[in-house]
Amino acid sequence: MGRSARIIILEASGSIRTGEASATGVYAMEERSPLDRRAFHAELERVRADFHRLRAEASPTDLRRPTDGTRWTNEQLLFHMLFGYMLVRVLLTLLGVFARLPGVVGRTFARLLDAAARPFHIINYLSSAAGSLYYNHHRMGAKMNRTLAALQQRLDRESTDSLSRGMHYPPRWDPYFQDWMTRADLYRYPTQHYDFHRAQLTLGPTHT
Structure with missing residues (x-):
């Protein structure tokens, strides 16, 4: 072929x-x-309100409790949910670089990253465990506000053409990564990631 x-x-x-x-x-x-821009803005506002409610209602005991299906505590997983939005800001910049390079460059880069999936998952766990020490229960709310606002402002500057540009990604790194993702796909990704992990939180009296 x-x-x-x-x-x-x-x-x-x-x-x-x-x-x-x-x-x-x-x-x-x-x-x-x-990508429906109005729906995207509404989704981020939903996430913002939900995230602040989760933080406000979580007790110190809740935050220390193990989650369902991960090795993180609730506080660590809350940071990881925030981190998905932080990460996509970096990925959007990276896509801007690779979208202008020959396709074989991005394809090779993605394959190398995919081959390193096992060490990535270890780093992914440790980075969220460590990140929650700084962006803890008290700090992560303000960081979420700034990150969501930056994504909303960035989307408002995007053209239809820029949203259609894409690059290859390592699908073994995340269930919501596809082999090929456009910039529009990247804007959708962190809320998919957020909603998936939200179901793994063990907050509230029903989990005591």
Whole structure:
């Protein structure tokens, strides 16, 4: 089979299709819905309110309690949920670099990262355990406010064309990472990550 490259097709409706381009044409086409900016802002406001409520209602005992399905405590997992939004700001910048490079560069980089999935998961655990020592229960609320505001402002500056640009990612690093993700996908990612981990919190009297 000849060399292939991922392409982006922007429909007149605003939806995005991605696929593999080869010498014989396009295959493995995927439909991607456009990013609804108003809905995105509303989702972040939902997350902001929910995060502050979780913090406000959590007792010191709650924060020290182990979570359901992870090795983190509730306080550490709350930071990890915040960290997803912090991380995507870095990933958006990284995408801006790789989207301008030959496809083979990003593809090779993603494969190298994917091969290092095992040490990554160890680092991922330790970094959130350590990060919660600084961005603890008292500090993480303000950090969440600043991070969400920065993402909202950044999205407002994005063009339809910039939202359609993408790069390869290591899918073994996170259940919500895909082999190919556009900038629009990245904006969606941290709330998927937040909602997934929220279900693992063990806060409140029902978990005593």
